[in-house]
Amino acid sequence: MSNSTRCAACRYLRRRCTEDCVLAPYFPSTHPDRFACVHRIFGASNVCRMLQLVPVEQRGQAADSIAYEAYWRMRDPVYGCVGIITRLQQEIQATQRELAETRALVAMNATEDARQREMPAAWDLVSFPADDFHQPPPSLT
Amino acid sequence: MGGNSPCASCKLLRRRCAKDCIFSPFFPSDEPHKFAIVHKVFGASNVSKMLQELPFQQRADAVSSLVYEANARMRDPVYGCVGAISYLQNQVTQLQMQLAVAQAEILCIQMQQEAAGLTSHAMEADEKSFLFNGGLAGVPQFMSFGSSSNVAQDPPKKESLWT
Numbered sequence: 001m002s003n004s005t006r007c008a009a010c011r012y013l014r015r016r017c018t019e020d021c022v023l024a025p026y027f028p029s030t031h032p033d034r035f036a037c038v039h040r041i042f043g044a045s046n047v048c049r050m051l052q053l054v055p056v057e058q059r060g061q062a063a064d065s066i067a068y069e070a071y072w073r074m075r076d077p078v079y080g081c082v083g084i085i086t087r088l089q090q091e092i093q094a095t096q097r098e099l100a101e102t103r104a105l106v107a108m109n110a111t112e113d114a115r116q117r118e119m120p121a122a123w124d125l126v127s128f129p130a131d132d133f134h135q136p137p138p139s140l141t
Numbered sequence: 142m143g144g145n146s147p148c149a150s151c152k153l154l155r156r157r158c159a160k161d162c163i164f165s166p167f168f169p170s171d172e173p174h175k176f177a178i179v180h181k182v183f184g185a186s187n188v189s190k191m192l193q194e195l196p197f198q199q200r201a202d203a204v205s206s207l208v209y210e211a212n213a214r215m216r217d218p219v220y221g222c223v224g225a226i227s228y229l230q231n232q233v234t235q236l237q238m239q240l241a242v243a244q245a246e247i248l249c250i251q252m253q254q255e256a257a258g259l260t261s262h263a264m265e266a267d268e269k270s271f272l273f274n275g276g277l278a279g280v281p282q283f284m285s286f287g288s289s290s291n292v293a294q295d296p297p298k299k300e301s302l303w304t
Contacts, residue, residue: 099236
């Protein structure tokens with residue numbers, strides 16, 4: 001394979017890119033930074049080995065996830081993409097708390113609403129039993 | 142490390158563990174699997190470079206996250222940690238949807254309560270008007286206080302009213 005058609009990995013490693021290069025399908029020459037990042041974090045031989053461990057049809061996804069992890073490790077050298085996992089777990093806990101509080105409020109409101117519906121209507125309480133007509137009203141003097 | 146046993150990394154790499162070995166604080170000899178997995182995924186030299194670029198107080202956290210990532214990659218060679226991120230992002234989305242539904246329910250209930258409150262206020266006003274405007278059918282005339290009789294008239298005798 002000529003120099004002009006070397007993959008990003010072989011160009012970075014300054015080697016001849018063979019036809020059966022394991023890395024060529026996933027690290028095209030159009031994206032040199034992608035391989036540079038992956039090489040810095042994992043190393044070319046480790047990436048080759050990891051890709052060879054998975055079936056060919058899944059190597060594209062494996063290469064993408066390796067590139068993603070390498071990218072995040074470069075951005076956050078201490079936590080890498082584990083920092084994203086931690087933040088997502090915290091967000092899940094906070095949302096679960098808020099959901100539980102909101103549902104409790106719904107249940108409370110529904111109970112109060114049902115209670116108010118069961119109370120007799122105001123006009124039902126305005127009734128004068130017949131005996132009351134025989135009692136003088138207090139203001140009649 | 143002198144006479145002490147070499148750290149897990151130097152033991153695996155079969156080299157002398159120096160006093161200033163960058164790995165020894167974080168890869169003790171009683172946890173060999175920790176370095177083994179990190180070495181398998183990242184490589185010892187890459188880990189060494191990454192640790193050297195960090196202040197000492199951040200290296201322990203960095204090692205923990207590297208071990209976590211390496212374990213995830215060994216468990217799932219295709220997606221590694223990214224699989225966990227996808228799963229958690231889906232969970233967040235589902236929870237946010239459930240929260241939106243619950244908040245919409247609250248709004249509905251509040252709107253119903255406000256509507257019921259307005260209706261009951263209107264009905265109370267109607268009741269009062271009903272009571273004070275002679276709406277009590279069947280009440281004898283002598284109990285109606287709205288009569289136009291002159292106050293100079295003699296009041297009705299009590300016994301004739303109440304017997």
